[in-house]
Amino acid sequence: xxxxxxxxxxxxxxxxxxxxxxxxxxxxxxxxxxxxxxxxxxxxxxxxxxxxxxxxxxxxxxxxxxxxxxxxxxxxxxxxxxxxxxxxxxxxxxxxxxxxxxxxxxxxxxxxxxxxxxxxxxxxxxxxxxxxxxxxxxxxxxxxxxxxxxxxxxxxxxxxxxxxxxxxxxxxxxxxxxxxxxxxxxxxxxxxxxxxxxxxxxxxxxxxxxxxxxxxxxxxxxxxxxxxxxxxxxxxxxxxxxxxxxxxxxxxxxxxxxxxxxxxxxxxxxxxxxxxxxxxxxxxxxxxxxxx
Ligand SMILES: C[S@@+](CC[C@H](N)C(=O)[O-])C[C@H]1O[C@@H](n2cnc3c(N)ncnc32)[C@H](O)[C@@H]1O
Numbered sequence: 001x002x003x004x005x006x007x008x009x010x011x012x013x014x015x016x017x018x019x020x021x022x023x024x025x026x027x028x029x030x031x032x033x034x035x036x037x038x039x040x041x042x043x044x045x046x047x048x049x050x051x052x053x054x055x056x057x058x059x060x061x062x063x064x065x066x067x068x069x070x071x072x073x074x075x076x077x078x079x080x081x082x083x084x085x086x087x088x089x090x091x092x093x094x095x096x097x098x099x100x101x102x103x104x105x106x107x108x109x110x111x112x113x114x115x116x117x118x119x120x121x122x123x124x125x126x127x128x129x130x131x132x133x134x135x136x137x138x139x140x141x142x143x144x145x146x147x148x149x150x151x152x153x154x155x156x157x158x159x160x161x162x163x164x165x166x167x168x169x170x171x172x173x174x175x176x177x178x179x180x181x182x183x184x185x186x187x188x189x190x191x192x193x194x195x196x197x198x199x200x201x202x203x204x205x206x207x208x209x210x211x212x213x214x215x216x217x218x219x220x221x222x223x224x225x226x227x228x229x230x231x232x233x234x235x236x237x238x239x240x241x242x243x244x245x246x247x248x249x250x251x252x253x254x255x256x257x258x259x260x261x262x263x264x265x266x267x268x269x270x271x272x273x274x275x276x277x278x279x280x281x282x283x284x285x286x287x288x289x290x291x292x
Contacts, residue, residue, distance in 0.1 A: 001038070002049040005030045008065060018206035021074035021097040022082055029075055033068065036079040037061040072207035084131045087138060090160050094153040095128035096216040100193045101273025102245055106136045113278050116188040116241045119143060123187040123237070125179070125230070126194040128216060130158030130171070136191065137167045145171040148182060151215060178226070179233045187237055190244040194230065196251045196275075198223035223251030224258065231288040238281035249275040259287055 009030035023029050035044055037060040038053060053061065067073045074097050076082035082091035085103035105113075114120075119142035124133030127147035137145045145167075147158050155173050162171050176182055197205075197217040209217065219225045227248065234244065245267075248255050252275035256264060262283070267276045279287070 001034060001051045001053065004053065004061065005034045008034060008061075011065070011069060015069050017068065017072070018208050020099070020206075021208065022076055022099060029068070032075060033064055033079070034061060036081075037064055071211075073211050074208050077211055082131075085135045085139075087131075087135055087165075089129060089131045089134070090157065090164060091129060092157065093211060093213070094157040095151075096212050098129065098131035100132055100247055101267075101269045101271065101276055102132055102191050102193055102247055103135055104269050104271050104273070105245055105267070105276075106132065106139050106191070109139065110189060110243060110245075113243045113245075114189065115243075120188045121185070122146070122189045122191065123148065125190060125192040126216075126226075127158055127173075128154045128193075130155075130161045130173070132191045132193065133158075134161055134165050134167055134171060136189070137171050138165060143170065146182070146187075147171060147173045148176050148179065149173075150175065150177050151213065154213070154216070178229050179237060182237065185237065186239040186242065188239075188242055190234070190238070190242065190246075192230065192245065193247040194226040195219040196223045196227065196248045198251055198254065201250055219251075222254040222258075223248070224254055227251075227255065228291060231284055231291060235281060235285050235288060238284065240281055242281050244279040244284060245276060246279060247276045251275070252277070259290055262286055262290060 009026050012026035012030055035042055038057045064078050067078045076091040076097045077093055082089050082098050084098040085107050091097055120140055122136050122143050122145045125148045127133050127149045130147050133145045133147045137143055149155050152175055155175055158173055162168050195217050196219050199221045202218050264277050
């Protein structure tokens with residue numbers, strides 16, 4: 001098995017693959033692909049190094065390697081699973097591959113930003129396969145979580161992940177364009193990783209990213225079309241202690257320029273990632289006013 005991993009890693013390197021869907025190097029992807037093709041846990045160690053692959057495992061490995069090397073599919077779409085915050089999720093082409101830095105905030109219980117106490121009401125807006133909201137529900141067993149997305153396929157995947165993690169009593173799904181169909185209520189925490197890729201970046205996406213739904217990525221010329229609509233709709237779903245964590249990736253600079261007169265708090269992450277700001281209700285209201 002070690003030999004298979006070494007050969008595959010070398011093929012990955014020569015093919016110039018792009019990483020960014022849960023791993024950042026050819027070795028990790030080769031290990032992950034070979035262990036997954038053999039149905040072994042990622043925690044498997046030296047004890048499997050000398051293992052010989054069965055014909056079925058070898059066939060699976062060959063098929064999956066071609067999908068990665070020729071079709072340039074992101075690895076989680078090939079194996080059907082992805083990890084966020086140490087938790088495994090079902091993953092396929094119906095939604096973006098989970099990789100949001102918001103996971104680190106969830107695992108840190110939103111410190112130091114959250115003042116609300118008691119059982120939290122959490123909104124995961126633009127939930128895709130539901131990974132952020134479900135991670136939040138697992139982190140805080142008292143919380144109630146609403147997952148919202150415009151895409152019914154993504155919500156079907158989110159429902160599968162809800163069942164996988166047995167959180168159906170506390171996590172619900174809603175199909176809505178931004179918050180247009182969300183019943184009146186206020187949330188303590190809003191997690192939002194919306195589409196935010198600008199037109200220039202969309203035109204230069206590596207092949208791996210073209211396997212993801214473009215509606216999960218693109219958001220107009222400056223990447224902020226969704227966000228402008230969000231700022232208008234969000235205030236009525238917030239209270240004075242609410243905290244909003246909004247991910248904007250590379251478009252954070254467009255956002256900073258658009259709101260040059262406002263102070264925006266950008267967060268730093270130990271595990272990597274950038275372009276996430278934290279907003280209070282009054283800050284969201286100020287930004288919405290600045291737009292009008
Ligand atoms: C960047 S993906 C984030 C998925 C997931 N939260 C994650 O972190 O992996 C953005 C998601 O926003 C959804 N979306 C796009 N436009 C939307 C809209 N107008 N209203 C609600 N959801 C929308 C897409 O369907 C997609 O699932």
